[in-house]
Structure formats: C-alpha cells, structure tokens
Amino acid sequence: MSQIKSGAPTFLQGTMASDLKSLTNTLTSTASSWHNSPVLSVSQLTPSGLSLLFETAQKMRTLVKEKGGDERLKFKILASVFYEASTRTSCSFQAAMLRLGGKVLHIDAGKSGNTSSSKGESLDDTIRCLECYTDITVLRHPIKGSVPSVALGGGTMKPVINAGDGTGEHPTQALLDMFTIWDELNLSMDGDEKCPLTVVMLGDLKHGRTVHSLAMLLARSANREVVLRYCSPPSLAMPGYVKEYCAGYNGVKQEECIVLTEAVKGADILYVTRVQKERFDTSEAYEAVKGAYVVDNSIMASAPENMRVMHPLPRVDEIATEVDSDPRACYFRQMENGMYVRMAILALVLGCP
Ligand code: NCD
Numbered sequence: 001m002s003q004i005k006s007g008a009p010t011f012l013q014g015t016m017a018s019d020l021k022s023l024t025n026t027l028t029s030t031a032s033s034w035h036n037s038p039v040l041s042v043s044q045l046t047p048s049g050l051s052l053l054f055e056t057a058q059k060m061r062t063l064v065k066e067k068g069g070d071e072r073l074k075f076k077i078l079a080s081v082f083y084e085a086s087t088r089t090s091c092s093f094q095a096a097m098l099r100l101g102g103k104v105l106h107i108d109a110g111k112s113g114n115t116s117s118s119k120g121e122s123l124d125d126t127i128r129c130l131e132c133y134t135d136i137t138v139l140r141h142p143i144k145g146s147v148p149s150v151a152l153g154g155g156t157m158k159p160v161i162n163a164g165d166g167t168g169e170h171p172t173q174a175l176l177d178m179f180t181i182w183d184e185l186n187l188s189m190d191g192d193e194k195c196p197l198t199v200v201m202l203g204d205l206k207h208g209r210t211v212h213s214l215a216m217l218l219a220r221s222a223n224r225e226v227v228l229r230y231c232s233p234p235s236l237a238m239p240g241y242v243k244e245y246c247a248g249y250n251g252v253k254q255e256e257c258i259v260l261t262e263a264v265k266g267a268d269i270l271y272v273t274r275v276q277k278e279r280f281d282t283s284e285a286y287e288a289v290k291g292a293y294v295v296d297n298s299i300m301a302s303a304p305e306n307m308r309v310m311h312p313l314p315r316v317d318e319i320a321t322e323v324d325s326d327p328r329a330c331y332f333r334q335m336e337n338g339m340y341v342r343m344a345i346l347a348l349v350l351g352c353p
Contacts, residue, residue, distance in 0.1 A: 016145075019152040028052070034348035038151040039161045042171045042217040050221055051189045054179055056344035056353050057337070064340065069099030072352040076102040079134040081127065082163070083109045083141045088313060088335055089163045089173065093138045096342040100352075105134055124155045131158040136350060144168035159349050167207045167279060173312050174213035176341040178221070180334040181269055184308045196225030196253070200263045202293055203273035203318055205230055205238040210312040211273055212242050219246035229255045231263040233289045236275065260293055264303040270295065272311045272318050296320035300328065310334050 020041060027033055029048035037044070045053075063070060078097040082090050094104045107130070109115045115126050127137055127150050137160045139147050144166035151160035164170040181187070181199075199218060201211045215238065218226050228246060230238045237256070246252050257263040264270055272295055280286040295309060300323055311319055311331040323329050347353045 016149055016152055020148050031348060031351075031353050034353075035351040036159050037349060038148075038159050039171055039345060039349065040148045040151055041162070041169050042174050042213045043220065044171075045175075045217065045221070047189070047221050050175075050178065050217075052353075053175060053341065053344055053348070054182060054189070056348060057179055057340045060340040060343040060347075061337075064099060064343075069101065071101035072347060073097060073100040073102035073350060076136070076350055077134040078102060078104045078346070079127075079130040079137040080104055080106040081109055081115075081130065081137060081139045082107070083113070083139075084164065085110065086140060086163070088338055089140065089170075090138075092335075092338040093161075093163070093342050093346070095339050096346055099339070100343055100347060102346070105130065124150055124153055127160070128155050131156060134158070136161065136346065138163045140164045142166050161345065161349070164209055166209070167212075168209055169213045170209040170312075171213050171217075172342060172345060173210045173338075174217045175345070176338040177210070177214050177271070177310065177312070177334065178217055179341050180310060180330060180337050181308075183337065184330050184333070185268060185306075196227050196251075197269075198227040198229060198267050199269040199271060200229045200231055200257075200267045201238070201271050201273070202231045202260065202263070202295070204236045204275045204279075204289075205232045205273070206236040207276040207279040208273040208312075211238070211271065214271065215242055216245050219249040219252045225251045225253070227253045227255060229257055229263055229267070231257050231260060231293070233292045234258075235285075236289060236292075260295075260299060261302050264299065264307065267304060267307050270303065270307055270309045272309065272315070274311075274314065274316045274318055277316075291317055294318055294320060295323055297322050297326075300326055303328070 024043045025046050027044045027049040028046045029052045080090055080094055097104050107115060131137060136158055139160055140163040141147055145168055147162040147165040162171055205211050215228050243254055246254055275290050277286050308328055308330045313331060
C-alpha cells in the first residue's frame with residue numbers, strides 16, 4: 001500500500017491506475033451500483049448513472065424547499081477532511097449531510113491543521129483512523145492522484161469521495177456543473193434539442209481540476225454534439241491528457257481560442273476559472289498571467305443572450321461584480337445546486353436514495 005506523507009509527490013501508477021480504470025462505467029441507473037462505491041473520477045459515470053443522480057438531486061431540491069430535509073442518514077457520520085482550503089465543497093457536503101439527518105466530523109487538515117500528519121502520520125493511516133468512527137469520507141488533498149490512491153490502496157474499508165486531488169480531478173464539482181448546465185438550459189438527458197452544445201472554458205485550464213473533470217464528463221456523456229472551446233493564456237492551456245481523453249468520444253469537437261470576444265460567439269456556457277496562484281512555482285510566473293481575462297459587462301454585451309456564465313468559485317478578479325446582476329450569471333445558482341447534488345451523492349453511496 002502506498003503511504004502518502006502530506007506534501008510528498010506521488011502519481012497513480014501500476015495496480016492503482018488499473019484499479020481506477022476498473023471502476024469505469026460502474027455508476028449506473030441502478031441505485032445499488034452506487035451503494036458503498038467510492039466516487040473518484042467522472043469516468044465512473046454512465047449516462048444513465050448521471051440521469052439517476054440528476055433525478056435524485058431534483059428530489060433533494062424539492063425536499064429542501066418543502067421540508068428542509070429528512071432523517072434518512074440518521075446515525076450516519078461523514079468525515080470531511082480537507083488538506084486544502086474550501087468554502088463551497090466542504091460546507092455543501094456538510095450541509096448535505098446535516099439536511100439528511102446525518103452528522104459530520106470536519107477536519108481542517110491544511111498546513112497548520114489538526115491531524116497527526118504533523119507528527120509524520122501517513123495520509124492512509126489518517127483516513128483509516130477516521131473511518132473507524134465514521135461511515136463515509138470526503139477528502140481533498142493537494143497532491144494529484146492522492147485521493148484515488150488512498151481510496152484504492154487496500155487500507156480503507158468505507159467509501160471515499162474525491163473532493164479535489166491537486167490538479168487532478170474534482171468529480172463532484174463536475175457533476176454539479178453538469179446538473180446546472182442541464183437545469184439552466186432545460187436539456188433533456190436523451191436530448192438532441194440543443195445541438196451542438198458549445199461550452200467555453202476560460203482561464204487556468206492547466207491547473208483547474210474542475211475543468212479537467214467537466215471536459216471529460218461532457219465528452220463521455222455527449223449524446224449530442226459538444227463543442228469544447230478552450231480559451232486561456234498559452235502557458236495555462238488544457239493538458240494534453242484531458243484533450244486526448246475527450247478526443248476518444250464521438251461528437252466532441254475541441255477548439256482553442258485566445259480572444260475572449262471571439263470565444264463567446266455562439267456559446268451556450270461560458271465556464272470561467274480563476275488563475276490558481278497556489279499552483280505556480282514562482283510568484284513571477286503567476287504575475288505574468290494573472291488578470292489575463294476579465295468577464296465584464298462589455299464582454300457580456302457581445303455574448304449570446306441565452307448564454308450562461310458559470311464559475312466553480314472562488315473568484316478573484318476574472319468576473320467583475322457588475323456581471324452578478326445579469327440574469328445570465330448563474331454561478332450563485334450553481335453553488336446552491338452543489339448542495340442538492342451532494343445530498344444525492346451521499347444518499348446514493350450510503351444506500352438511502
Ligand atoms: C475549485 C477547486 O477547489 O478546485 N473550487 C471549488 O471546489 N468550488 C476551484 C478553485 O479553487 O479555483
């Protein structure tokens with residue numbers, strides 16, 4: 001079993017990579033396929049699995065609006081373990097658990113955080129310890145591959161949900177992003193009514209795990225033509241491995257565009273990301289590209305009238321606050337959807353959909 005010390009680089013290789021591959025297409029429309037499954041990558045989702053998730057998330061939204069929640073996860077405990085900063089992912093998972101009657105053990109495990117990693121404990125041991133007390137773990141860690149490695153390394157017995165592994169994946173964010181796209185544009189799951197669907201991904205596509213997961217999820221669930229249009233400074237381009245993955249699916253067209261006013265032409269979604277300061281080797285390298293793109297009212301004036309602006313948040317300065325009151329800005333609705341989608345994920349994985 002691999003022993004990841006916080007801060008030590010690691011990559012998924014050998015058996016771990018094939019274990020993750022063996023999970024491909026395992027989350028389907030059958031609720032039992034979710035029960036006790038880890039959620040580590042969007043490659044686990046089949047199109048019908050996505051439909052089940054969306055139907056469940058819609059029910060969760062109705063439940064919250066009508067009654068605030070229920071007790072289906074009574075006596076279940078979530079370990080929420082974050083080695084990197086988080087507002088939305090951590091709080092929406094916690095709120096999701098509480099709204100379904102469960103309880104939460106939250107551990108802020110960042111640099112000066114409160115785990116025994118400062119005493120030299122491995123990540124595997126920390127998670128093994130926590131799952132003695134809890135039923136499910138939501139884990140965020142700065143090292144790419146670390147979360148699948150812990151989940152599949154053979155030491156953990158309870159399901160682990162990937163809340164972001166460095167520059168790797170952020171599958172639950174992509175799921176709530178897809179739910180938002182589907183909800184905002186009124187798409188049907190089998191639908192061909194919006195063809196093609198054009199999604200512009202803007203900003204730091206190199207380091208942004210949310211766009212890695214979303215591009216892959218859009219590609220694999222494309223039962224319609226999808227145009228993925230990447231708009232970034234050349235040094236922050238979408239990684240080759242993500243583009244190769246997406247190119248493996250029929251109906252996916254990938255484009256690159258440097259000029260934002262050009263990129264938004266004919267777009268259905270403008271998905272904005274921040275330049276991820278913490279992932280740069282030097283502050284000079286960050287300074288050279290920060291503020292490269294800003295979405296403001298003048299950009300919105302040239303954008304299609306039905307286009308939606310999304311952002312996983314937090315934003316720095318890449319969307320001017322003047323855009324917030326534009327009805328096409330849906331990042332606050334997207335954020336709210338996060339709780340419903342995460343309620344659905346917790347309920348499905350804990351066997352109480
Ligand atoms: C993102 C993340 O952590 O990857 N935020 C989120 O989960 N909502 C995006 C970011 O940090 O820029």
